[in-house]
Amino acid sequence: MSKNVTLVEVGLRDGLQNESAQVSSADRVEMAKMLVHAGVRRLELGAFVRPDWVPQMAGSQEVIAGVFASRTKDKKMARVQYSALVPNERGMTEAIQSGIKEIAIFAATSESFSKKNINCSIEESFKRFEPVVALAKKNKIKIRGYLSTCFGCPYEGKVSEAKVVKLAQILIRMGCFEVSIGDTIGVATPGQVESLFKKLKKVIPVKKLAGHFHDTRGTALVNILAAYQLGVRVFDASLGGLGGCPYAPGSAGNVATEDVVYLFDGMGVKTGLKLDELIKANKWTAARMLKALPSKVGKVGELKTLGKVN
Amino acid sequence: MSKNVTLVEVGLRDGLQNESAQVSSADRVEMAKMLVHAGVRRLELGAFVRPDWVPQMAGSQEVIAGVFASRTKDKKMARVQYSALVPNERGMTEAIQSGIKEIAIFAATSESFSKKNINCSIEESFKRFEPVVALAKKNKIKIRGYLSTCFGCPYEGKVSEAKVVKLAQILIRMGCFEVSIGDTIGVATPGQVESLFKKLKKVIPVKKLAGHFHDTRGTALVNILAAYQLGVRVFDASLGGLGGCPYAPGSAGNVATEDVVYLFDGMGVKTGLKLDELIKANKWTAARMLKALPSKVGKVGELKTLGKVN
Numbered sequence: 001m002s003k004n005v006t007l008v009e010v011g012l013r014d015g016l017q018n019e020s021a022q023v024s025s026a027d028r029v030e031m032a033k034m035l036v037h038a039g040v041r042r043l044e045l046g047a048f049v050r051p052d053w054v055p056q057m058a059g060s061q062e063v064i065a066g067v068f069a070s071r072t073k074d075k076k077m078a079r080v081q082y083s084a085l086v087p088n089e090r091g092m093t094e095a096i097q098s099g100i101k102e103i104a105i106f107a108a109t110s111e112s113f114s115k116k117n118i119n120c121s122i123e124e125s126f127k128r129f130e131p132v133v134a135l136a137k138k139n140k141i142k143i144r145g146y147l148s149t150c151f152g153c154p155y156e157g158k159v160s161e162a163k164v165v166k167l168a169q170i171l172i173r174m175g176c177f178e179v180s181i182g183d184t185i186g187v188a189t190p191g192q193v194e195s196l197f198k199k200l201k202k203v204i205p206v207k208k209l210a211g212h213f214h215d216t217r218g219t220a221l222v223n224i225l226a227a228y229q230l231g232v233r234v235f236d237a238s239l240g241g242l243g244g245c246p247y248a249p250g251s252a253g254n255v256a257t258e259d260v261v262y263l264f265d266g267m268g269v270k271t272g273l274k275l276d277e278l279i280k281a282n283k284w285t286a287a288r289m290l291k292a293l294p295s296k297v298g299k300v301g302e303l304k305t306l307g308k309v310n
Numbered sequence: 311m312s313k314n315v316t317l318v319e320v321g322l323r324d325g326l327q328n329e330s331a332q333v334s335s336a337d338r339v340e341m342a343k344m345l346v347h348a349g350v351r352r353l354e355l356g357a358f359v360r361p362d363w364v365p366q367m368a369g370s371q372e373v374i375a376g377v378f379a380s381r382t383k384d385k386k387m388a389r390v391q392y393s394a395l396v397p398n399e400r401g402m403t404e405a406i407q408s409g410i411k412e413i414a415i416f417a418a419t420s421e422s423f424s425k426k427n428i429n430c431s432i433e434e435s436f437k438r439f440e441p442v443v444a445l446a447k448k449n450k451i452k453i454r455g456y457l458s459t460c461f462g463c464p465y466e467g468k469v470s471e472a473k474v475v476k477l478a479q480i481l482i483r484m485g486c487f488e489v490s491i492g493d494t495i496g497v498a499t500p501g502q503v504e505s506l507f508k509k510l511k512k513v514i515p516v517k518k519l520a521g522h523f524h525d526t527r528g529t530a531l532v533n534i535l536a537a538y539q540l541g542v543r544v545f546d547a548s549l550g551g552l553g554g555c556p557y558a559p560g561s562a563g564n565v566a567t568e569d570v571v572y573l574f575d576g577m578g579v580k581t582g583l584k585l586d587e588l589i590k591a592n593k594w595t596a597a598r599m600l601k602a603l604p605s606k607v608g609k610v611g612e613l614k615t616l617g618k619v620n
Contacts, residue, residue, distance in 0.1 A: 112619040157615040187613045189576025190535065215528075218569040218606040219576070222531045225500065248610040259528040266499025266529070296528040300558040303497045305467040309422035 186216025240293025496526025550603025
């Protein structure tokens with residue numbers, strides 16, 4: 001097994017969708033370009049959701065079109081695996097029209113979170129996926145599965161590990177090439193991560209598992225390391241820590257891409273990403289959003305020496 | 311070896327000394343009481359430094375007097391191991407007068423940091439410690455050693471592991487009961503922590519080593535965990551993450567006590583500290599400093615459920 005990791009950049013989707021500021025489609029295309037030039041090889045570009053429900057994702061079709069147009073002149077842009085979130089059949093039709101070759105579907109592990117977040121029971125959500133998955137397969141579009149609140153639910157508290165494992169298996173059986181195990185509200189600690197991933201690995205090959213950690217309580221990096229030590233090699237991260245936590249306003253959400261890259265750089269684990277380019281993209285985005293992004297490494301960068309003191 | 315850890319609370323010294331807001335002696339006594347009632351058993355109360363150089367530490371004598379006065383009526387206050395930082399013989403005289411039974415001395419591992427921070431070479435700093443140590447021993451006062459910039463220096467960059475080990479050994483030989491290994495500017499990653507502590511453990515019993523990590527680049531918790539896995543059981547932490555980083559204004563400094571407690575609570579490792587009480591102390595302090603403290607757990611607390619959705 002390679003010791004290196006792949007980061008799935010979710011800032012343009014999971015990040016921006018939870019920010020109050022709306023970023024224009026043109027600016028999102030620019031962000032995508034900066035991210036790709038920083039080394040991103042897997043990039044979520046948007047979501048085919050109702051713009052009246054999630055205005056931040058309005059124009060996802062334009063973002064994808066803008067990014068795809070750049071591929072003819074830019075080799076780096078051409079080799080990236082792009083994806084978009086699709087909640088239902090209507091969204092899937094739009095996804096097909098956009099030409100995207102990977103979609104993501106999103107399931108919850110607690111009934112309350114499912115009802116509150118996607119307005120249906122877990123069972124109903126899986127029913128909704130059926131036509132989406134059928135259309136994806138017909139159009140040779142890869143499917144990624146997100147499983148949320150795997151370590152705790154803001155409504156129900158504890159989530160059963162057996163339930164997480166069962167739902168992850170269903171997603172794989174439906175045809176997902178990968179399931180992203182989410183700590184949606186950032187409550188996990190390393191022992192929990194170890195316990196759940198050990199159970200998941202018994203029934204799903206570890207290369208089909210990704211870790212999606214939020215830094216709400218500062219534990220995202222310890223959790224990533226715990227999953228890494230069990231063989232997980234794909235992690236979701238968001239430029240600058242874009243996203244925040246909708247259940248605790250003002251708090252951190254998605255782990256920041258820069259922070260994950262700094263950690264792995266220091267450990268000699270390759271991510272393929274360049275920290276200085278990520279920090280440039282962070283500053284560019286922060287200027288457009290009129291706020292500093294939460295990433296700690298984004299604020300200070302690597303160790304730069306001030307010169308010896310005489 | 312016990313799996314449980316001891317946290318040395320440094321918010322009142324290393325924390326406040328790096329904050330621009332000055333907190334009154336009376337408020338610092340209140341903070342000390344809240345920290346002790348949250349379970350703190352080792353607590354740094356202040357520093358005997360020149361008040362014109364470090365105005366935030368002015369009144370340390372009053373803080374100690376206020377805390378000591380409370381010991382007659384309050385058993386919890388009586389059982390705590392209190393300490394104060396002492397830079398030189400003059401400070402040591404004041405420390406003796408205060409009645410404190412533990413002092414801390416502070417050495418750098420890079421010449422430039424030593425010159426900039428304590429205005430003398432490393433060799434000169436150890437010379438300065440001699441009368442301090444002699445007076446401490448004579449007065450049966452325990453001595454703790456801080457070793458700073460052990461993982462990187464803001465002026466010189468890389469710091470030699472051999473030098474850190476050598477200086478830590480000198481501190482132990484001088485009579486320090488414990489040496490706190492500091493990542494003063496928060497640049498370390500777990501591989502580095504592992505490498506350095508392995509070398510330290512070869513020449514110093516691990517129970518005489520403490521970890522002092524800053525969260526400037528978000529890696530404090532991963533580094534604490536790396537040191538923990540090597541047997542380190544004492545960690546410095548600062549309420550709310552008080553402190554900041556003087557070399558990168560606006561950035562995080564000392565790791566937040568709440569974040570460390572949340573991590574260890576989740577792992578079933580006892581710290582003796584109560585998270586809810588720490589969060590109360592955080593809010594109380596934040597109100598006096600007119601700013602939110604950086605601790606992530608301090609902002610959101612533990613998982614509290616909002617109730618099931620029908």
